[in-house]
Each structure stands twice: as structure tokens, then as C-alpha cells.
Amino acid sequence: MKIAMPVNDKSMESCVGNTFGRTSYFLVYDTETKESIFVDNSAAASQGGAGIKAAQTVVDSQVEALITPQCGENAAKVIQASNIKIYKIINDSIQDNINAFKHGELSLLEKIHGGFHGHGGK
Amino acid sequence: MKIAVLSGKGGTGKTLVSVNLAVAAKEAVYIDCDVEEPNGHLFFEPKPIGSEQIVIKIPVVDEKLCNGCRKCVEFCKFNALAYINNKLIVFDEVCHSCGGCMLFCPEKALAEKEKMIGEVQYGVSENVTVVTGILNIGEASGIPIIKNLLNYAKGEQAITFIDCPPGSACIVMESIKDADYCILVAEPTFF
Numbered sequence: 255m256k257i258a259m260p261v262n263d264k265s266m267e268s269c270v271g272n273t274f275g276r277t278s279y280f281l282v283y284d285t286e287t288k289e290s291i292f293v294d295n296s297a298a299a300s301q302g303g304a305g306i307k308a309a310q311t312v313v314d315s316q317v318e319a320l321i322t323p324q325c326g327e328n329a330a331k332v333i334q335a336s337n338i339k340i341y342k343i344i345n346d347s348i349q350d351n352i353n354a355f356k357h358g359e360l361s362l363l364e365k366i367h368g369g370f371h372g373h374g375g376k
Numbered sequence: 377m378k379i380a381v382l383s384g385k386g387g388t389g390k391t392l393v394s395v396n397l398a399v400a401a402k403e404a405v406y407i408d409c410d411v412e413e414p415n416g417h418l419f420f421e422p423k424p425i426g427s428e429q430i431v432i433k434i435p436v437v438d439e440k441l442c443n444g445c446r447k448c449v450e451f452c453k454f455n456a457l458a459y460i461n462n463k464l465i466v467f468d469e470v471c472h473s474c475g476g477c478m479l480f481c482p483e484k485a486l487a488e489k490e491k492m493i494g495e496v497q498y499g500v501s502e503n504v505t506v507v508t509g510i511l512n513i514g515e516a517s518g519i520p521i522i523k524n525l526l527n528y529a530k531g532e533q534a535i536t537f538i539d540c541p542p543g544s545a546c547i548v549m550e551s552i553k554d555a556d557y558c559i560l561v562a563e564p565t566f567f
């Protein structure tokens with residue numbers, strides 16, 4: 255099964271990114287073949303709607319699960335429309351999260367945030 | 377003359393300053409551009425003279441015509457479109473109504489539909505014309521409302537005070553676009 259995770263660098267030794275939409279890369283990992291591919295997140299530099307575009311990238315890499323620290327509501331709508339499950343990370347280690355996923359120890363991400371739209375103010 | 381009143385954060389007294397300046401002027405227009413929570417009208421209690429609904433145009437896809445080429449998705453720099461499960465999804469709240477995707481679609485599968493996002497209200501209170509922009513809750517961008525508000529000020533001879541939203545986001549830049557002067561209201565506490 256293929257899974258995706260936002261990561262900071264193109265390496266299995268790097269850490270899980272702390273955002274979804276504006277992460278630098280996505281790791282696409284195949285749990286059967288142990289093959290890992292790093293996909294550039296072209297949404298990272300977008301002005302707005304980064305979550306939607308990043309979600310499109312995740313969907314296009316044909317994964318069945320996304321493991322992430324957080325996810326906004328628009329991105330979640332895209333991900334869930336493709337029947338991809340969203341799990342919450344347990345820590346920032348890529349390998350720990352893959353192992354936990356394999357052992358069914360990850361829980362589904364429950365808190366979908368309303369997005370970080372707009373800036374300043376209030 | 378147009379004077380915009382703005383601030384780095386909320387609660388510094390922009391509305392207090394702009395309302396009082398308008399009252400002090402012999403004849404003035406007060407425009408409330410703080411469309412998420414316009415409150416200048418609370419001080420003026422203007423007699424209503426009219427209102428206008430603000431609609432924007434957003435794309436709708438005809439699924440029978442769409443062939444999934446994704447040209448529209450790539451084009452939209454606001455990322456308001458996604459192509460999932462052989463279906464185009466439009467995120468209405470993210471769309472900026474630029475109309476580009478509709479021009480670009482080679483299959484002519486995108487048409488525009490109107491969506492109401494808010495209202496502009498006009499009223500008078502003694503020597504002040506009060507113009508208030510109101511953005512519906514849940515809408516992301518009040519810019520179309522600001523554009524409409526400032527249109528009102530275009531040919532205006534009387535001194536015009538523009539009460540801006542807080543901060544320095546696009547909506548504030550839009551609000552001060554036509555201003556001759558800006559007054560910044562500051563207040564020494566943290567956010």
C-alpha cells in the first residue's frame with residue numbers, strides 16, 4: 255500500500271514536516287516494496303489555496319493513506335473525496351510513523367483546522 | 377479629498393477616529409470598509425436610503441462536457457480548483473472570480489454562476505453620508521465589496537473618510553488605493 259507524508263527533505267533520515275499545504279516535499283512510500291519517492295510540493299510557494307494544490311499532488315500520487323501533523327478543511331475535502339484516509343503522526347520521525355502505520359497504531363486525524371487564510375488583523 | 381484611517385491591529389480606535397472626523401467636517405462621507413465587522417453605523421444610526429447586493433461570478437462545471445484535461449486546474453493561481461475522482465471540484469470561497477478558467481477551458485465546460493457575498497448599505501446621518509460594506513459570514517474575500525464601496529466615493533466632492541479593516545492584508549491595500557492621505561491609529565499594547 256502506498257502512503258504519503260509531508261517531509262522537510264528528500265531523505266528518509268529527514269523529519270516529518272510540520273505543515274501539510276506548505277511542506278517542502280511529500281514522501282510517497284510503498285509499504286510492500288519499501289520503495290520511497292520524494293515529490294516536490296509545488297503548492298509550497300503559492301499565494302493561496304496551498305492546501306488544495308498540495309492535496310491534489312497527494313491524490314495524484316495514488317496513495318491510500320496520508321500521515322500528517324495537520325490538515326486544513328479544503329485539503330481534507332480533496333483527500334477524503336478520493337477515499338484516502340488521513341492519519342495523525344505520532345512524532346517527527348519518518349520511520350517511526352511508517353512502522354506505526356504498518357502495525358495499525360496510528361489514529362485518524364480528527365481535528366481538521368479551518369485553514370490559515372488571510373494575514374494580520376484582529 | 378479622501379482620507380483612509382488604518383492600523384496595524386484591531387481595537388486601536390480607527391472607527392472612533394474616522395467617525396469623529398466625519399462628524400467634525402461640514403459635509404462628509406463615511407465609508408466603512410471593515411466589511412467583516414462594520415460598526416461605524418452603530419454610532420451614526422443612519423436613516424437608510426438604499427442598499428445593493430454584491431454578487432461575484434464563480435465557475436460551474438458541466439460534467440458532460442469536461443474531459444479532465446485539467447487546464448483550468450493548472451491555470452488557477454488561487455488553487456480554487458481540484459480534479460479528483462474524475463470530477464472537477466470548485467472551491468467557491470477560494471475562487472477570486474478572475475474568469476480565467478472559463479476562458480481557458482478548451483471544451484467550454486465551465487460556465488459562470490452568480491453568488492451573493494454581501495451587501496452595501498447607504499444611509500444619512502445629519503451632515504454625513506454613511507456607506508457600509510457587509511461581507512456574509514464564511515466568505516473569504518471582501519475585495520469585491522471594497523471595490524463597490526470605493527466606486528461610490530469616486531465622483532464624491534465632499535471629504536471622504538475610509539474606515540479600513542485592521543492589518544495590512546490585500547483587503548486593506550484595496551481600501552487605501554484611492555486615498556489621498558492615510559491616518560495610522562496606534563495604541564501601545566500587544567495583539
Ligand code: SF4
Pocket residue numbers: 437441442443444445446447448449459464480481482483484485486
Ligand atoms: S479545462 Fe475544461 S475540460 Fe479541462 S478539466 Fe477544466 S473544466 Fe474540464
Ligand code: SF4
Pocket residue numbers: 434435451452453454455456457470471472473474475476477478
Ligand atoms: S475564476 Fe479564476 S480564481 Fe476562480 S476558479 Fe477560475 S481561474 Fe480560479
